[in-house]
Amino acid sequence: MTQPILSVRDLVKHYPVTRGVVFRKTVGQVRAVDGVSLDLHPGETLGVVGESGCGKSTLAQVLMRLTPPTSGTATFEGEDLFAKRGSALTAWRRDMQIVLQDPYTSLNPRKTVGDIVGEPFDIHPEVAPKSDRRRRVQELLEVVGLNPEHIRRYPHQFSGGQRQRIGIARALALRPKVIVCDEPVSALDVSIQAQVLNLLSDLQREFDLAYLFIAHDLGVVRHLCDRVAVMYLGSIVETGTAEEIYGRAAHPYTQALLSSVPVPDPSLRGRREAIRLEGDVPSPADPPSGCRFRTRCPKAAAICAEDPPALEVRASTDHPAACHFAEPPHLVRAE
Numbered sequence: 001m002t003q004p005i006l007s008v009r010d011l012v013k014h015y016p017v018t019r020g021v022v023f024r025k026t027v028g029q030v031r032a033v034d035g036v037s038l039d040l041h042p043g044e045t046l047g048v049v050g051e052s053g054c055g056k057s058t059l060a061q062v063l064m065r066l067t068p069p070t071s072g073t074a075t076f077e078g079e080d081l082f083a084k085r086g087s088a089l090t091a092w093r094r095d096m097q098i099v100l101q102d103p104y105t106s107l108n109p110r111k112t113v114g115d116i117v118g119e120p121f122d123i124h125p126e127v128a129p130k131s132d133r134r135r136r137v138q139e140l141l142e143v144v145g146l147n148p149e150h151i152r153r154y155p156h157q158f159s160g161g162q163r164q165r166i167g168i169a170r171a172l173a174l175r176p177k178v179i180v181c182d183e184p185v186s187a188l189d190v191s192i193q194a195q196v197l198n199l200l201s202d203l204q205r206e207f208d209l210a211y212l213f214i215a216h217d218l219g220v221v222r223h224l225c226d227r228v229a230v231m232y233l234g235s236i237v238e239t240g241t242a243e244e245i246y247g248r249a250a251h252p253y254t255q256a257l258l259s260s261v262p263v264p265d266p267s268l269r270g271r272r273e274a275i276r277l278e279g280d281v282p283s284p285a286d287p288p289s290g291c292r293f294r295t296r297c298p299k300a301a302a303i304c305a306e307d308p309p310a311l312e313v314r315a316s317t318d319h320p321a322a323c324h325f326a327e328p329p330h331l332v333r334a335e
Contacts, residue, residue: 003078004039005210006063006096006178011036011072013055013062017285030285032058034234036072037311040178045204045211047225047242049218049257053281055234056214057101060182063212064098065089076178094124097171101183103163107155113166114151117141120173127174140169143206144199161192168199172207181213185220197224219261222246230254233292234284236311238326240319250317250326252297253277258329291323299325 012035017028033055040046048056061067063074065081074081076092084092100106107116118137121128128136138148144165155163164184171179181200185193201224203209215221221228222242229239230253238251249255256275277296282288288295294304303324311322 002041005042006040006074006076006081006212008039008063008074009037009072011059011062011074012070013058013067014070028285031234031287032284033062034284034287036231036234036236038229038236038239040210040212042177042210043204043208044226045213045224047213047215047221047228048231049215049221049228050231051257051281052216053284054231055284056216056231057182059231060098060180060212060214064096064180065093090123094127094174095176096178096180097174097176098180098182099164099167099171099184102187103160103167104155104187106167107163109155112152112154113137113141113146113158116155116166117169117173120170124174136173137169140172141166143172143203144169159192160188161195164188164192164196165199168196168203172203175207176209178210178212181211183214183216186216193220200224217261218246218257230257233282233287235292235322237293237323238319238321239311244319248318248328250314250319250321250328251293251323252299252325253293254321255329293323299323301325 011033013033014029014031016026017030018024019027036059038046048059050056062069069082076096114134114137117140118133121133121136134151138151141148141151146162146165146169155166158166185196188196197220200211204211213221213225225242227239227241228245229236230245230251231237232253238245238249238254245254246258249258256277259275279296282292282295288305290306290308291297291304294300297304301324307324309322309324311320313320314326316327
């Protein structure tokens, strides 16, 4: 295994909860991300999955330096990511780009496609001289499957899938080493999702990219990700290779997520037990004591309220899981 290109340790992002109008007082913290550690290696895809509100997008924003962390460390190619300022931060952004979730709001409606995809060259003029930018933009559009002659069209003249391809072209412009994909297909139709996922897979092989792929649907990331990290309420509760997560999920939460993935073959439906979680996701401003999943977990016991389980390999598992009673599934599995 190569050295990680991106390494994160004990990353925390809390948002203060305040009261008052004239004299504002902090009365609590929203624990959006609470102690996340992960590694991303060159050329691989790491999937981060979980329900809405578990902190996936906040994790992406912190790693992209769009919002500052509360604590924790992150290194990119061995250098402190959070220590970068000014020109050093601008230069680093060439190597790490993001594809946003909503293709309808992530593109400026007042700019043409040529201006949108070519804007990175304005910020980093050393990458492409002005005389060559039109050709470079047309090449990028062609790479993502769009007509290069549509360079003067506006975003509203494209479909949702085409707009997401424009966003991918913009992310590719500076030839980055890492692309953070923040739920890039969740707003698209199922058939278009497959096209965009296939495009991302092809681009990864062509440009030797590493992806941090964020999604709430385990079924979406199954064929794209090399490794998977499952998040719940700001923390990673299980991590492993795609084979380990889909074939031998050990955490009850991961097993519940897998049981909700639709089975495309009608003849196989009904052969696995559906796990229905009771109750709602607790507020990140007031998470449960001990194991955060215990209020919805069918295996919860007294120890779960007192002792937070560590994310580690246990006697009954072959990959890390944050559960005192982690064990591979017997009836729940990905078909």
